Amino acid sequence: MEFLKRFPNLIVIVLLILVLIAGIAMNLRMRHLRESEAYYRWLIAAAVSERLFQDQEEGDQDGVLFSGSVAAARESGIFFDYLDGDSDSEDISLLGRVAKDYQQDWRIWSFARSSYAAEQRQQFLLLAKERKLRFAQDIQYAEAQAGDVNIFNLFFGFRKVAANLVWLEVDRYWHQGNMYRMITLMRTCVALDPHFVEAYIIGSWHLAYNATASMPDTPWPRRDWDPRYQVCLGEKERFYYYAIDFLKDGIRRNPRNYRIYFDLGFALYKQKLEDYANAVKYLAEAIALPHDRWVPRQLFLCQELNGQYEEALQGWKDYMERYPGSMTAVEVAPRFILRNQGLIYEKRAEEFRIQAKQMTDATVSKKFRKQAEENYMLARGIWNELSDPFGEGRKMRMEALDMREEGRYLEALAVLDKARWDTAALWQEFSDLIIEIKKEAGISLSVSEKKAVMRDSEVGICPGMPKEEQERRLHTIEDIKAGL
Amino acid sequence: MSTAISTQNLTKIYEGALRGQDVHALNELSLDVEEGEIFGYLGPNGSGKTTTIKMLLGLIFPTQGTIKIFGNSAISSAAVKKNIGYLPEGAYYPDFLRGEEILSYYGKLYGLRGSDLKKRIDATMDMVGMQHARKRLLRGYSKGMRQRIGLAQALISDPKLLILDEPTTGLDPIARKEIRDILLRLREEGKTLLISSHELLEVELMSNRVGILYNGTLQTIGSVDELLVKREMTVSVDGIDDGIASELSSRGITVEDRTGGRATLRIGSTLSIYDAIELCKSKSLELNSVAPRRETLEELFVRVIGAAEADRR
Amino acid sequence: MNAISSFFRGPYYIALYTYREGIRRKMLIGFLVLSLLVIFGSSFISSFLDPSAETDIDLKLIKDICVAAISIFGVLITVYISASVVPNEIENKVIYTVLSKPVGRMQYLLGKFMGAQLIIIVNLLLMGGLFFMALYLRQGIMPTLLLWSILLTYFEFLIVSAFTFAISCAATTSLVPIMGGLFVYITGNLTEYLKDVENRASQTTEWLDMIIGKVATGLYAVLPNLQNFSLKTQIVNGQPNDPLLDVFIPSLLLYGSIYGLAGFLCAYVIFWRKEV
Secondary structure: OHHHHOHHHHHHHHHHHHHHHHHHHHHHHHHHHHHHHHHHHHHHHHHHHHHHOOOOOOOOOHHHHHHHHHHHHHHHOOOHHHOOOOOOOOOOOHHHHHOOOHHHHHHHHHHHHOHHHHHHHHHHHHHHHOOOOOOOOOOHHHHHHHOOOOHHHHHOOOHHHHHHHHHHHHHHHHHHOOHHHHHHHHHHHHHHOOOOHHHHHHHHHHHHHHOOOOOOOOOHHHOEEEOOOOEEEOHHHHHHHHHHHHHHHHHHHOOOOHHHHHHHHHHHHHOOOOOHHHHHHHHHHHHHOOOOOOHHHHHHHHHHHOOOHHHHHHHHHHHHHHOOOOHHHHHHHHHHHHHHHHHHHHHHHHHHHHHHHHOOOHHHHHHHHHHHHHHHHHHHHHHHHHOOHHHHHHHHHHHHHHHHHOOOHHHHHHHHHHHHHHOHHHHHHHHHHHHHHHHHHOOOOOHHHHHHHOOHHHHOOOOOOOHHHHHHHHHHHHHHHHHO | OOEEEEEEEEEEEEOOOOHHHOEEEEEEEEEEEEOOOEEEEEOOOOOOHHHHHHHHOOOOOOOEEEEEEOOEOOOOOHHHHOOEEEEOOOOOOOOOOEHHHHHHHHHHHOOOOHHHHHHHHHHHHHHHOOHHHOOOEHHHOOHHHHHHHHHHHHHOOOOOEEEEEOOOOOOOHHHHHHHHHHHHHHHHOOOEEEEEEOOHHHHHHHOOEEEEEEOOEEEEEEEHHHHOOOOEEEEEEEOOOHHHHHHHHHOOEEEEEEEOOEEEEEEOOOOOHHHHHHHHHHOOOEEEEEEEEOOOHHHHHHHHHHHHHHHHO | OHHHHHHHHHHHHHHHHHHHHHOOOHHHHHHHHHHHHHHHHHHHHHHHOOOOOOOOHHHHHHHHHHHHHHHHHHHHHHHHHHHHHHHHHHHOOHHHHHHOOOOOHHHHHHHHHHHHHHHHHHHHHHHHHHHHHHHHHHHOOOOHHHHHHHHHHHHHHHHHHHHHHHHHHHOOOOHHHHHHHHHHHHHHHHOHHHHHHHHHHOOOOOHHHHHHHHHHHHHHHHOOOHHHHHHHHHHOOOOOOOOOHHHHHHHHHHHHHHHHHHHHHHHHHHHOOOOO
């Protein structure tokens, strides 16, 4: 009787126990999910870093763990279609290749949480706790996993607010012009909130643009050699590289945010360093991710500047198909399509000319010459169609080249000199061509041209430079001098 | 007549932190309340009245003993509770509701719905005389009106048994009278009422039976007529003077309320009424009236409690 | 079917009553007004920033501050309401009138709990709604991720609420359960620490340390871990590398429901023989 009386409540107690067991199961599941997530984030960061930066640091164990993970991934069979062409000759590992396409992230995720990765995941957590992993140090979840009783844990997830408040302080220092404090504080800010993408972008912009705006150029003898980037850094340049490092940090923590790639490619490599190869590299990453429609344009411009006319042309065409009717597609793209088309014809014509020169057989040589002529015609047609300063400049360049062919060097130089004043965008190219023609014709260079030939970036010597590099540069100077 | 409430050896001990600190709130209470009566449950503060009532309602649980309500010992079941209306002492009723909203809320808890509920609210409002204020917010109610609404919520399901804890405490005489009238009317309708109170006059005026509780033990129980024995007679006389008064006193007659020649004589148990009248006649006193004197509940109460107190010592 | 619907009718009315009564609390309204002020005020915080930086940084500021404000004030409201619905009725003796009606204790608790949830949800919706509007006006697009964030926030509160409610069932005044509720929230956020204890204990061979390690493991498995819900602060900013929501959100909802149920059942176990 007594038992029956309590029966309904017994059910409740049994239910409570069942629910608690379910709670334990859920707790373990959440633990597994979050640990997997930390590992997954790290995997993507490591994979992207491997592909883009290749800058392993002493003491970090990311590389070892990553190759272990790659081996486990290979065995898991999850990435079966990436196994073909998996050979040692390639520098990029299986996961590196998978991570190239963000749409495959779910497969990395399913690998990260699978039992195939159990051992590596365990090792990852251990290393993350000991803070021996470079990419995992500031990943919020990994830090929570590490479980240190640090000040951050007391924020109860309000770290983002703290980061924002720190950012207001960064802003204040910026108004005070206190650059060095700003940098320290920016680092605090992104340590608090590693996903504060705006902080990376605005921070790097402050560093590369606002901070350097009032800085004078540093003369070469006073620059310092930077072993990491293999360049001599003056004050300005140092800030450029601060900005680059800052953005790269941002990429490691937010490998799937196109905006950081874009800023790295456009604002730094293109605008500040004029390193178009790197600009193309990062802008290409940006457009491989979901992006806004103003992003591709910069990639195509950089490809053009980098001499990748075919890619630029194809890019513009794709863009027109993707965004028909957009302002860029209607007003900008057609002009650039023509431009790149023209540049391709020009390039081909020059290649044929060179080939024709090299040929000893007169008929073959003639054939090449004819093909060169045809391409020139096509190019000229395009420049006519374009009918803008750029097209006019290109036409004058072609004229000058024709003159050069015929040995009318002085006329060619005169045409180019006029053309470069007319079309600012082509100034550098034409100046280089002038020097080239002068050298070919045996005309002595002006003082400024001589200086231009001795490019600081190639022959400049600064303190701290390693011996071999210094000697290499001295040799280059001698070579150039001999050439004159 | 069947039994509405029946308890057997009902005991409640509140356990203290230490063995010696246990509080015996109620000791082996065996109580029967018949259907259709008003039972006055009396006792000073802290004697265990509210403890008993809470146990009857399943709000607290007996340490020992059994309770049957209408013969059913499953007192927490809905079937039993449907038949009980309860008015707690000093309960609060939400200010932000209108009178009828409160009744509607409690009515719904009884499972009333739709037109049944409406009818019951109407009837109850009539019963407690609150028709005029049913649409007003409780914020504007007087204390008496609140108590009447409290009574109404106890009555909303038309229960057979009403348990009222201090229904008239803190009310003015007119409100008390009104409440008392309502309760008497309920008895006429055949309801059983258990009224806990220390307002003795009220209880005396209403109850059929009373039980006096002191210190957790039921000291006495019985019908009002039985308990309040007519032990003494009083004789009202004229023409008394000091000499007669002292003589009467020596014969065991108490002289009270002397004003001039008029006095009331209380005849003690040592003297028969006839002898007393003889005595008055011999003293040439003029008789105004002869009447039995009934003990008040208050006197009974004081007597019972006093005896219990003395026992305890 | 009929039995079920009649079982839930009582709780339904009690919940409605609890809601109507609770929503009028001055303290609650105070918290709500404060939180709305913070949410509203966050829109002006961008005036501190350098206007030359043309980015969405102020949007991020608004989002982060609002999520934090909703968390803080939401927890205060949750704890306050969950801690006081039952003790409050005990204090003003309304509970006597209700429990003496044909209402079981389970029904009563269910009604009270649901009423508290209703209040929490309405408050959360008010705060979330203003936040939503602030974002919509600023951004011009529907901030759908915010809805997920608010949903997750609610399920986090559900756990806090259920355990606070359980504590309140053991108490007669609301002060102790309010402290208890805050304690639940703080402990719930610090359970990650137990993993650290477990980790350190595993590095020694001292038997006492090992026992402590085992206890930590056990506690970590049983105690609800509110840090699991930190996803809610993560997703409002909608980063492309956010964790995969389709796995995490259902898990977290289930997680919140299970611990909510556990807390409620604890409340019942405490309450079913409680002497009121």
